[in-house]
Amino acid sequence: MGGFGMAKPFSKAPFHDGHVRHSRMEVYRKILRRTSVMATMEHSLIELTIAPPMLTVSDLAANRLLTMMREKQLDGYSLRVFVSGGGCSGMQYGMTFDDETREGDTEFSASGLRVLVDPISANYLAGASIDYVDSLMGGGFKIDNPNAVSSCGCGHSFRTASGGQSSGGGGCGSCGG
Secondary structure: OOOOOOOOOOOOOEEEOOOOEEEHHHHHHHHHHHHHHHHHHHHHHHHHHOOOOOOEEOHHHHHHHHHHHHHOOOOOOEEEEEEEEOOOOOEEEEEEEEOOOOOOOEEEEEOOEEEEEOHHHHHHHOOOEEEEEEEOOEEEEEEEOOOEEEEOOOOOEEEEHHHOOOOOOOOOOOOOO
């Protein structure tokens, strides 16, 4: 017994790492510190990879959309949120039900509603929120977008800081602009 590497744990026998002699207790402490640092780094990496959804959907909006999907018998469909050119302010929001995930789509779930956003629209919608507003004048979906520097009166179209000036005319069809 007592061959190479058979020392008792926490023995006071010195340990040689090639340059300096350490007690076994010092070596175990170093290993514990390194393990702790590695666990902290791993935890930090996990936190970095779990990003919040690119846009939020209120519970009320998600429930309204899920109800619409049930009424239309759209099992297996998702809500696709997108941005396209047009409208009073140069860009306009769009939402549709889609049963196909495309390459590059961002996909997440909001209150049980599966949401898809294409990569180009994702640039314009980062940080936006979708809500459902019901008032005496009627109900509808409202998108609050921190990237929009201006929007038309109806809220269906917008312009970003990098979007330049609106081309004027055309209108979005909702506010007569």
